[in-house]
Amino acid sequence: MARVFxxxxxxxxxxxxxxxxxxxxxxxxxSSGMSVLEHSHRGKEYEAVHDEAMALVRRLLxxxxxxxxxxxQGGASQQxxxxxxxxxxxxxxADYVLTGGWSEKALEEAKLVGTARVAATTAVDGRYTxxxxxxxxxLDPAAAYVHITSNNTLFGTQWFDFPNTGDVPLVADMSSDFxxxxxxxxxxxxxxxxxxxxxxxxxxxVVLARKSLVDGxxxxxxxxFRYKTHADNKSLYNTPPTFSVYLVRNVLAWLEEQGGLDxxxxxxxxxxxxxxxxxxxxxxxxxxxxxxxxxxxxxxxxRLPTEAxxxxxxxxxKKAGMVGLKGHRAxxxxxxxxxxxxxxQAVTALAQLxxxxxxxxx
Amino acid sequence: MARVFxxxxxxxxxxxxxxxxxxxxxxxxxSSGMSVLEHSHRGKEYEAVHDEAMALVRRLLxxxxxxxxxxxQGGASQQxxxxxxxxxxxxxxADYVLTGGWSEKALEEAKLVGTARVAATTAVDGRYTxxxxxxxxxLDPAAAYVHITSNNTLFGTQWFDFPNTGDVPLVADMSSDFxxxxxxxxxxxxxxxxxxxxxxxxxxxVVLARKSLVDGxxxxxxxxFRYKTHADNKSLYNTPPTFSVYLVRNVLAWLEEQGGLDxxxxxxxxxxxxxxxxxxxxxxxxxxxxxxxxxxxxxxxxRLPTEAxxxxxxxxxKKAGMVGLKGHRAxxxxxxxxxxxxxxQAVTALAQLxxxxxxxxx
Numbered sequence: 021m022a023r024v025f026x027x028x029x030x031x032x033x034x035x036x037x038x039x040x041x042x043x044x045x046x047x048x049x050x051s052s053g054m055s056v057l058e059h060s061h062r063g064k065e066y067e068a069v070h071d072e073a074m075a076l077v078r079r080l081l082x083x084x085x086x087x088x089x090x091x092x093q094g095g096a097s098q099q100x101x102x103x104x105x106x107x108x109x110x111x112x113x114a115d116y117v118l119t120g121g122w123s124e125k126a127l128e129e130a131k132l133v134g135t136a137r138v139a140a141t142t143a144v145d146g147r148y149t150x151x152x153x154x155x156x157x158x159l160d161p162a163a164a165y166v167h168i169t170s171n172n173t174l175f176g177t178q179w180f181d182f183p184n185t186g187d188v189p190l191v192a193d194m195s196s197d198f199x200x201x202x203x204x205x206x207x208x209x210x211x212x213x214x215x216x217x218x219x220x221x222x223x224x225x226v227v228l229a230r231k232s233l234v235d236g237x238x239x240x241x242x243x244x245f246r247y248k249t250h251a252d253n254k255s256l257y258n259t260p261p262t263f264s265v266y267l268v269r270n271v272l273a274w275l276e277e278q279g280g281l282d283x284x285x286x287x288x289x290x291x292x293x294x295x296x297x298x299x300x301x302x303x304x305x306x307x308x309x310x311x312x313x314x315x316x317x318x319x320x321x322x323r324l325p326t327e328a329x330x331x332x333x334x335x336x337x338k339k340a341g342m343v344g345l346k347g348h349r350a351x352x353x354x355x356x357x358x359x360x361x362x363x364x365q366a367v368t369a370l371a372q373l374x375x376x377x378x379x380x381x382x
Numbered sequence: 383m384a385r386v387f388x389x390x391x392x393x394x395x396x397x398x399x400x401x402x403x404x405x406x407x408x409x410x411x412x413s414s415g416m417s418v419l420e421h422s423h424r425g426k427e428y429e430a431v432h433d434e435a436m437a438l439v440r441r442l443l444x445x446x447x448x449x450x451x452x453x454x455q456g457g458a459s460q461q462x463x464x465x466x467x468x469x470x471x472x473x474x475x476a477d478y479v480l481t482g483g484w485s486e487k488a489l490e491e492a493k494l495v496g497t498a499r500v501a502a503t504t505a506v507d508g509r510y511t512x513x514x515x516x517x518x519x520x521l522d523p524a525a526a527y528v529h530i531t532s533n534n535t536l537f538g539t540q541w542f543d544f545p546n547t548g549d550v551p552l553v554a555d556m557s558s559d560f561x562x563x564x565x566x567x568x569x570x571x572x573x574x575x576x577x578x579x580x581x582x583x584x585x586x587x588v589v590l591a592r593k594s595l596v597d598g599x600x601x602x603x604x605x606x607f608r609y610k611t612h613a614d615n616k617s618l619y620n621t622p623p624t625f626s627v628y629l630v631r632n633v634l635a636w637l638e639e640q641g642g643l644d645x646x647x648x649x650x651x652x653x654x655x656x657x658x659x660x661x662x663x664x665x666x667x668x669x670x671x672x673x674x675x676x677x678x679x680x681x682x683x684x685r686l687p688t689e690a691x692x693x694x695x696x697x698x699x700k701k702a703g704m705v706g707l708k709g710h711r712a713x714x715x716x717x718x719x720x721x722x723x724x725x726x727q728a729v730t731a732l733a734q735l736x737x738x739x740x741x742x743x744x
Contacts, residue, residue, distance in 0.1 A: 023409075029422070033416070046401060052386070058395050060392075060393060094455045101604035133604060221623070223586070223621075242495060243463075243491060259393065259576065259578055261583070262585070264625070
């Protein structure tokens with residue numbers, strides 16, 4: 021097979037060694053005589069995989085001891101509801117910082133659960149081109165929590181310095197930039213991330229949560245939706261998505277072999293330098309709408325002079341073995357997703373194509 | 383590799399051809415240059431897989447046109463909460479028929495959402511050995527729905543004739559016997575089933591629901607938990623667990639190749655005849671606690687004279703390449719799960735082992 025350069029926004033490119041390992045082991049895990057897919061989630065063979073996945077999350081991010089690591093189902097969209105169900109009691113209000121479509125959706129779900137307000141928004145005519153400054157945040161000191169979306173796949177913006185929320189727990193949806201680098205987990209009350217961008221397949225979510233926050237969570241909701249239920253049962257309260265956990269394990273083991281998150285961050289920053297460098301060099305042809313300080317290193321968005329040229333670029337890229345460049349249907353344009361598994365080689369090849377295309381079509 | 387005879391209760395044995403297909407295609411779906419795991423859920427390659435999985439469910443079960451087919455996340459345990467969240471409005475009550483640990487859990491979650499009552503229970507000293515008769519059901523004619531668990535993995539009982547609930551919608555958790563045979567979907571308001579027994583991996587749930595019931599569902603709950611959200615978006619409202627859907631597709635395609643559910647039912651009944659036949663023949667040694675008319679064809683449970691003999695049987699079976707025979711930790715004893723992918727050959731080999739073991743140890 022000819023493996024394409026895959027710039028999909030998620031589900032996205034996975035590291036080939038993690039896939040090859042899955043292929044090799046698909047019919048038999050170890051010498052157990054059966055696939056990992058056929059193992060009981062209560063058996064020791066699966067348990068070793070499960071524990072290793074959790075331990076890798078802890079190790080790679082230096083998760084403090086007073087934080088739970090959970091592996092859940094339902095995607096980040098389910099966390100939009102579970103966060104307020106657990107952490108927003110009657111009589112309290114939650115603060116939401118809007119930086120894109122996903123934070124809007126998170127707010128909408130919170131409003132169906134309790135009281136939530138907008139602490140800041142950078143929307144102009146329904147579009148977002150930047151992350152707000154600390155001074156722009158109108159924070160309620162009595163809020164149950166402050167919610168942010170750390171990276172915005174649609175609009176291509178990313179938080180690099182997280183806001184100071186004082187004593188109010190900071191909650192972050194990190195689905196699209198989880199583990200692109202290390203971050204200080206202790207600054208957050210809770211972090212959640214769908215795996216399908218940087219660390220695995222769709223169908224599994226990693227949650228990091230301060231133990232005191234989990235313990236103080238609401239008890240008047242179904243047991244399956246309480247973080248405490250999953251934290252107390254090592255994410256084995258009900259049957260976990262065992263193969264998805266296995267794949268996350270494979271990806272994180274690969275990440276560690278690459279040198280961990282410091283090495284991956286270096287690579288991600290280099291990819292950003294190459295790609296934004298090409299766009300800036302050709303700024304009379306490619307227009308990047310995002311403020312320089314808010315430019316995402318995960319999703320690089322830009323426009324061409326016309327939609328017809330955008331389609332032509334996508335078609336030429338496809339011929340050259342580069343796919344997944346179409347912008348989100350809500351915003352159009354071009355979007356290049358450059359998650360951990362996207363190689364510098366892929367990004368360099370794309371940058372060259374952008375140069376050639378601009379020269380031929382300007 | 384030597385493939386073992388796998389009698390796990392779930393996650394459970396999968397058909398080897400479905401696994402081999404996954405292995406073959408793991409690095410590249412079709413000639414797309416990437417794994418199915420790396421495809422966008424909005425792309426045409428994945429969409430074909432998704433649509434085929436949904437179509438196979440419809441075709442194999444002859445699902446009527448006025449029913450939605452949904453592929454969701456969170457396991458049956460999440461359905462324990464979603465069913466009352468959607469279908470149990472304030473001022474109404476739901477009826478629960480208790481036949482085992484899973485129906486007890488479903489009732490507990492319903493009580494956290496609204497008003498629910500026990501319409502029947504066959505528990506004696508906390509154990510269940512049979513399915514209730516129609517005459518034993520104390521049904522509330524004004525109930526929002528009646529909930530049953532069609533097969534009980536812990537206690538080894540199964541409904542063969544479903545109850546008549548008049549105009550009250552019948553809701554069934556069919557996780558452990560979904561698609562062991564055909565059934566008349568139109569008799570149910572809603573059916574849900576975790577895939578990890580008969581039709582796929584853990585981490586995906588199939589829901590069949592009458593359209594009018596979905597349309598009339600509660601709107602005052604988070605959008606992600608409304609059946610209508612998923613039904614209206616062809617189970618693509620948020621990113622689905624794409625590889626799990628792919629595997630369900632593989633298993634259902636295999637099922638169809640075997641001759642569909644009529645052929646599978648015949649095979650399942652033959653497996654039951656062989657296994658219960660051996661147990662009955664050796665009834666002075668093996669004790670099956672379940673009433674003959676309620677004996678599950680999916681999970682065959684029995685006891686030996688002593689726990690030490692049970693452990694010895696499990697050890698000898700393991701040596702002979704048969705695993706997964708330990709009863710659920712809540713009830714002990716032996717449990718043989720004989721889902722669709724467990725072959726008649728496996729069951730016949732086990733029956734022979736049971737004969738030999740009884741002869742040597744009686």
